[in-house]
Amino acid sequence: MTSPGPVPAPLSLDARAAAPLRLAGGVAIDGPADAAAALERLIAARTGLPVALDGAPAPARIALTVTDDGAPESYRLAVDEHGATIAGADAAGLFYGIQTLAQLIERDDDAWTVPAVRVEDAPRFAYRGVMLDVARHFHPVETVKAYIDRAAGLKFNHFHLHLSDDQGWRLEIASRPELTARASGSSIGGDPGGRYTQDDYRELVAYAAARHLTVVPEIDLPGHTHAVSLAYPELSEEPVLSDEVRRVVREFGGDLPRNGAPYDGLAVGFSSLRIHDEATYAFVSDVLAEVAALTPGPYLHVGGDEALGTPPEDFAYFVERVTRIAADTGKTPVSWHEAGAIGDRLAAGTIGQYWGYRTPTGGMDDKARAFVDRGGRVILSPADAVYLDMAYAADAPFGLRWAGVVDARQAYEWEPAEVVDGIGEAGILGVEAPLWTETVRDLATIDALAFPRIAAAAEAAWSPALGTTPQRSWASFRERVGRLAPLWTALGIGYTPLDDFPWAVEQPTTDRSLT
DSSP, rough: SSSSHHHHHHSOOOEEESOOOOOTTTTEEEEEEEHHHHHHHHHHHHHOOOEEETTTOEEEEEEEEEEEEETTTTEEEEETTTTEEEESSSSHHHHHHHHHHHHEEEOOOOOOOOOOOOEEESSSSSSSEEEOOOOOOOHHHHHHHHHHHHHHTTTTTTTEEEEEEETTTBBTTOOOOHHHHSSBBBBBGOOBBBOBHHHHHHHHHHEEEETOOOOEEEEEESSSSSHHHHHOGBBOOOOOOOOOHHHHHHHOOOEEEEETTTOOOOOOOOOOOOOOHHHHHHHHHHHHHHHHHHHHHSEEEOOOOOTTEEEEEEHHHHHHHHHHHHHHHEEEEEEEEGGGGGGGGGGOOEEEEEESSSSSSHHHHHHHHHHHTOOOOOOOHHHHHHHHHHSSSTOSSSSOTTTTOOHHHHHSSSOOGSSSOOOGGGGGGEEEEOOTTTOOOHHHHHHHHHTTHHHHHHHHHHSSOOOOSSSSSHHHHHHHHHHHHHHHHHHHHOOOOOSSSSSOOOOOOTTOOOO
């Protein structure tokens, strides 16, 4: 076998002493229509070969089945010179097996081939997420769909949408129409804003679900709420203009925030809702009820981070009430790890999302442990490993640096079960790679920041623990990622060709069928 395997690394992969499957002359796919169509699209993009469905004859055959046994999302893949079979324990497992097969396609001088292998695979964590911030810079529906496709190809299964922040409110709320009427028109740097209608949001939820991703909506509260002041100024406190806020304005430009005026700067931590006004909780209840009703998935993210404009005692009162409001919608509340400061006042079962460093500082670990103590679990998003908005090199033309420059090897070499003492495998719901958009205006920049480092997050979320299998190493990872270059190029993914990887290069051909 010439290829070292797929990304993320599977539980087991055995090269077989057999000739590869030659795809020259066409491929026939038998199996469920949606799965067959997904594989057809990938084969066509990668090779240009004709694909026959519904049992039509072709030289190479691929059989797709759902077996209804095995671990959730697991699959088995077998390839030899006569054909290939992918058996998923469920529809998601079959879909992930399809992604693996597509990654294994290679081009020899005279044919497209798939090496003879056996793969047995299942995910390590139930929650494997990416986050896209559409509040700092708005991203249209087609861009969000494109990022969903990219995440699906790496076996992520949750798509977290950060829908509100100081710079803009992005989701239509029928009971609070002023939010998008007055608070959706701005972005960082004075760029245009934008909004999603409820139909847009439903479309994104359905698009993600068809690719086995669950949308996790976030309404960030009680900080990161300056946009609310544009629509409902009576609910917002005056901005708290700390020395840090003033420093950021001096360094990055823009104006100091003022209630009722759009904010397009980078400072954080200055905004707050009015904690002791019952109108605030009527507002929160209206918003969360509508978002929950629009969202079939089990999670509702209520923010809770960087609420520096809210005194600690007020923050505790607010988070206690709001996590219960979220739970009352029938969803499981999710909050950034700061909410763990309120301990047993959290709604039972609330999920914490840890965004500190690989080595916790400032009591971040205590706050994360509080979620587990209340019967919840933790999503790990260490900023110096999986924040895809961090610059990937010292000379990167975009990206932030407050968590340092996060190169590809640093993004890869961390172990989820070793981040927070006292939170082992059982207390970890999964891993999520956020992409904040302070410096991200378009899909090209999303691609350049995310790829290839998003593959490291995918492997931390899906694959066995670091160092436990031969493939679960930096040396293997860099080889496997390098071989994805032709597939990523065929799919239109504008990855950054970092020097860490031996990128595969295929010579152009005028005959993509290679018969």
